Amino acid sequence: MLRQVRRYDSANPVIGKDEMTQPTDTEPQIPISLERLDALVRSLTIEERARLTAGIDAWHPAGVDSIGLGPMLTLDGPNGVRGMTFPKGSSATCTPCGTGLGATWDVDLVAEVAARIGAEAKRGGVDYLLGPVLNIVRSPLGGRDFESYSEDPRLAAELGVAYVTGMQSQGVAACPKHFVANDSEAHRTTVNCLVDERTLREVYLLPFEAVARAGAWSMMAAYNRVNGVHCSENRDLIGDVLRDEWGWDGVLMSDWEATHDTVAGATAGLDLEMPGPPRHFGPALAAAVRRGEVDEETLNCAALRILMLAARVGALRVSDEAPRGEPASAPAAPAGAAPRGEVRAAGLRAARSDSTTPAGSDPTKPIRLSDSAAATLVRRAASESFVLLANDGTLPLAPASLRRVAVIGPNAARPCTQGGGAAHIEAPYALSPLEGLRAALPTGIEIVHEPGCSIDLFLPPLSRMDLTDLDGAPGLTIEFYRGQEPAGQPASRYNIATSEVHLFGDLPAGLPQNDFSVRISAWITPRVSGPHRVAMRGLGARRLFVDGVPAADEWDAAAGIDVPTAIFEGRENGRTFEFEAGKRVLISAEAHSTSHHPSVLAVGCAAPEIGDAMAAAAAAATSADVAIVVVGNDELWESEGRDRKTITLPGRQDELVERVAAVNGKTVVVVNAGCPMDLPWAEKVAAVIYAWLPGQEFGHALADVLLGTAEPGGRLPVTLARRPADYPAYDTTPGPDDELTYREGVNVGYRGFDAAGVEPRFAFGHGLGYTTFEYESLDLAADGLAEGEPLELRVKLRNTGHRPGKEVIQVYVADLESSVPRPPRELKSFTVVRLAPGETTEVALALPDRDLAYWDVTRRSWRIEPGRFEIQVGHSSSDIRLRQSFELT
Numbered sequence: 090m091l092r093q094v095r096r097y098d099s100a101n102p103v104i105g106k107d108e109m110t111q112p113t114d115t116e117p118q119i120p121i122s123l124e125r126l127d128a129l130v131r132s133l134t135i136e137e138r139a140r141l142t143a144g145i146d147a148w149h150p151a152g153v154d155s156i157g158l159g160p161m162l163t164l165d166g167p168n169g170v171r172g173m174t175f176p177k178g179s180s181a182t183c184t185p186c187g188t189g190l191g192a193t194w195d196v197d198l199v200a201e202v203a204a205r206i207g208a209e210a211k212r213g214g215v216d217y218l219l220g221p222v223l224n225i226v227r228s229p230l231g232g233r234d235f236e237s238y239s240e241d242p243r244l245a246a247e248l249g250v251a252y253v254t255g256m257q258s259q260g261v262a263a264c265p266k267h268f269v270a271n272d273s274e275a276h277r278t279t280v281n282c283l284v285d286e287r288t289l290r291e292v293y294l295l296p297f298e299a300v301a302r303a304g305a306w307s308m309m310a311a312y313n314r315v316n317g318v319h320c321s322e323n324r325d326l327i328g329d330v331l332r333d334e335w336g337w338d339g340v341l342m343s344d345w346e347a348t349h350d351t352v353a354g355a356t357a358g359l360d361l362e363m364p365g366p367p368r369h370f371g372p373a374l375a376a377a378v379r380r381g382e383v384d385e386e387t388l389n390c391a392a393l394r395i396l397m398l399a400a401r402v403g404a405l406r407v408s409d410e411a412p413r414g415e416p417a418s419a420p421a422a423p424a425g426a427a428p429r430g431e432v433r434a435a436g437l438r439a440a441r442s443d444s445t446t447p448a449g450s451d452p453t454k455p456i457r458l459s460d461s462a463a464a465t466l467v468r469r470a471a472s473e474s475f476v477l478l479a480n481d482g483t484l485p486l487a488p489a490s491l492r493r494v495a496v497i498g499p500n501a502a503r504p505c506t507q508g509g510g511a512a513h514i515e516a517p518y519a520l521s522p523l524e525g526l527r528a529a530l531p532t533g534i535e536i537v538h539e540p541g542c543s544i545d546l547f548l549p550p551l552s553r554m555d556l557t558d559l560d561g562a563p564g565l566t567i568e569f570y571r572g573q574e575p576a577g578q579p580a581s582r583y584n585i586a587t588s589e590v591h592l593f594g595d596l597p598a599g600l601p602q603n604d605f606s607v608r609i610s611a612w613i614t615p616r617v618s619g620p621h622r623v624a625m626r627g628l629g630a631r632r633l634f635v636d637g638v639p640a641a642d643e644w645d646a647a648a649g650i651d652v653p654t655a656i657f658e659g660r661e662n663g664r665t666f667e668f669e670a671g672k673r674v675l676i677s678a679e680a681h682s683t684s685h686h687p688s689v690l691a692v693g694c695a696a697p698e699i700g701d702a703m704a705a706a707a708a709a710a711t712s713a714d715v716a717i718v719v720v721g722n723d724e725l726w727e728s729e730g731r732d733r734k735t736i737t738l739p740g741r742q743d744e745l746v747e748r749v750a751a752v753n754g755k756t757v758v759v760v761n762a763g764c765p766m767d768l769p770w771a772e773k774v775a776a777v778i779y780a781w782l783p784g785q786e787f788g789h790a791l792a793d794v795l796l797g798t799a800e801p802g803g804r805l806p807v808t809l810a811r812r813p814a815d816y817p818a819y820d821t822t823p824g825p826d827d828e829l830t831y832r833e834g835v836n837v838g839y840r841g842f843d844a845a846g847v848e849p850r851f852a853f854g855h856g857l858g859y860t861t862f863e864y865e866s867l868d869l870a871a872d873g874l875a876e877g878e879p880l881e882l883r884v885k886l887r888n889t890g891h892r893p894g895k896e897v898i899q900v901y902v903a904d905l906e907s908s909v910p911r912p913p914r915e916l917k918s919f920t921v922v923r924l925a926p927g928e929t930t931e932v933a934l935a936l937p938d939r940d941l942a943y944w945d946v947t948r949r950s951w952r953i954e955p956g957r958f959e960i961q962v963g964h965s966s967s968d969i970r971l972r973q974s975f976e977l978t
């Protein structure tokens with residue numbers, strides 16, 4: 090059987106040979122003609138047109154009443170629909186993180202996951218879903234590595250196109266971000282990334298080029314500067330490359346508060362300033378046009394692109410024929426979509442007023458966008474993402490041989506299913522490895538659990554104590570008030586589960602962001618007597634009380650803008666109190682806001698340590714038939730706003746693994762991290778699984794893979810080094826003048842390891858299954874290939890094991906005679922193949938000639954040099970099974 094491998098979207102081939110410098114000529118899918126939209130734009134006043142270019146609040150770009158366009162709604166992704174903090178309990182499906190999806194190497198699966206998120210977004214009334222993240226895992230320390238797909242631009246590009254296509258199939262605009270070179274978090278709003286032109290083109294721009302050519306409806310300009318100019322006003326990157334060269338007609342919005350200048354932003358090609366209220370666009374842009382500082386046609390283009398997007402997502406209710414403002418039949422929206430028009434102004438609240446959605450406008454009635462079909466999909470996606478790095482035969486486990494299983498580690502019962510920052514969503518649940526194994530293992534097998542150590546960056550959240558709200562229910566009470574003092578009758582009061590609240594953009598009872606106050610309170614019952622440290626942290630004006638006694642006071646603190654960064658920069662402020670075991674204490678924290686900026690309020694409490702957790706873990710492992718040790722990070726270690734300082738697992742986790750492995754020869758380590766971490770004990774344990782931040786179905790998916798009911802389908806989308814110094818890019822701290830130089834050039838990730846001849850601990854692309862494959866042959870129809878012709882190749886593969894399995898065929902290109910230094914090999918194509926035991930298949934792939942090209946900085950174009958090339962096909966970047974060279978004439 091011959092399988093033809095195609096790029097994800099066959100209607101819009103990504104980076105085809107004839108697209109090397111040409112805009113795509115596929116028809117834009119706009120249900121209203123461009124002429125009509127253009128006429129609509131021109132029928133608006135300059136002020137109305139400019140109004141469209143700015144937000145009105147945290148999440149809504151403005152509409153214009155006279156043409157029946159209500160405010161649109163943006164919400165964060167990419168691993169689910171965010172923005173549901175209020176009302177309480179509102180939730181959406183939490184999928185694996187970016188690197189997890191990257192590890193699947195499966196474009197069809199990523200498109201399916203994105204379509205699922207898109208369907209939920211549509212039900213929630215969302216127009217722009219802010220994802221995928223197409224930045225590159227440049228350094229293992231990058232705080233948002235978990236949101237990105239890979240260190241490799243081609244893998245990121247193809248999965249990005251799949252995500253965009255899946256999302257937009259639901260009538261929701263994907264918003265690939267952050268354009269461009271926003272690959273780390275240190276000084277993220279000011280850092281000046283110095284990236285040479287060839288590196289920009291071949292690595293950092295490539296995924297954005299792919300989604301632009303595939304028709305992404307929007308994109309987000311990054312916070313940082315590139316070669317001296319902020320991304321939101323970078324004319325070279327936006328005007329010349331994104332608009333003119335790639336012919337992209339989507340809406341470019343700024344990252345939150347990343348617009349700096351009216352004229353520079355607008356003339357560079359930025360369309361939308363977010364969030365609102367407007368500062369540089371909106372009225373300021375209208376004034377700049379009236380003063381002649383910005384050309385009116387520039388404003389018209391921005392307004393037109395915004396109306397095109399509104400038409401694409403079904404938000405603009407005009408037909409080709411209808412005169413201005415007259416409602417006409419709206420483009421068909423997918424089933425269950427939120428009602429359009431004025432009611433949409435309130436975003437998710439509007440969705441609740443639709444009888445097809447499961448909630449009302451009362452903040453105590455949750456919206457649930459997720460369902461059991463979503464759970465099945467994300468369970469499969471998670472097992473497809475798990476990378477089996479090493480296995481001495483211990484896996485899959487045979488339950489019949491087990492009597493006692495030790496489930497150890499800080500993440501075993503308290504997993505990290507998603508990262509922190511904008512990507513963090515309210516999930517319906519987060520099923521832990523411990524719960525998953527309890528559900529999957531036959532009764533009769535004893536399961537013991539010991540955390541072994543803790544990994545808290547700050548004081549443990551208050552919500553981890555034994556606590557009740559003011560009415561005696563588990564959790565905390567939150568009360569919102571009008572005005573600056575939390576006194577009198579609350580405007581809204583309900584129970585919450587978390588002791589960290591982010592107050593931005595969706596306050597209950599319609600409270601204004603710039604005039605409200607809030608209190609969170611809980612009764613805690615200490616488990617032990619002794620000194621307890623209680624502290625608050627966050628952003629904005631706040632104070633803390635313990636039994637009515639002031640414990641910290643920052644009631645006059647200024648508001649901030651960059652929440653994620655502030656969360657880490659802010660110190661914990663509190664005191665130590667003597668508590669008595671069993672005697673309850675009332676802890677409350679208050680905040681107030683006079684500005685439109687976000688507030689964050691978090692409360693933690695550390696009790697005295699009891700016993701030796703590490704020794705207890707080792708003891709539990711000693712008597713078990715197998716020890717499953719789940720180590721990793723949490724949402725503070727992996728978050729927007731902060732890069733890590735080291736690749737060492739936080740706390741004493743390495744010691745924990747060593748201690749367990751010393752007493753149990755069947756130690757299986759599960760690494761619950763979304764970024765590359767150091768695994769110094771990897772050769773001393775029976776098996777290692779890299780599980781990323783796998784979403785709400787972690788426990789079930791892990792049990793599936795441990796017990797062999799599912800294959801560990803993942804392959805590394807990043808390289809795992811033996812030493813920090815081996816990474817081609819490591820430290821992300823900008824130097825003097827806030828400069829961060831991308832010194833490694835095009836040799837990011839495995840390309841740098843290959844160029845330096847350094848063996849990684851686990852290579853890019855590596856991952857074992859429970860069966861084996863033989864690469865039988867590689868045929869090229871290539872010798873004497875001329876420029877412009879695609880390179881056709883055929884790979885024969887056989888499942889030589891006893892189980893069905895998945896293999897990811899990886900195709901690398903090496904330019905053997907280049908006039909410029911090129912990476913020893915570059916990934917150019919890949920495909921997932923699934924075969925039954927003994928089954929053989931032949932896969933046909935075609936590489937467009939651009940796959941042989943490099944960016945020629947003197948000609949400022951892609952260049953294919955004649956000469957010898959080698960095609961390398963294999964299982965990972967360092968496990969090449971078949972090679973063939975050919976001459977390009």
Ligand code: BGC
Nearest residue numbers: 165219266344345511653729
């Ligand atoms: C992040 C974006 C996000 C935006 C809105 C910013 O801080 O960088 O990724 O979409 O906030 O939450």
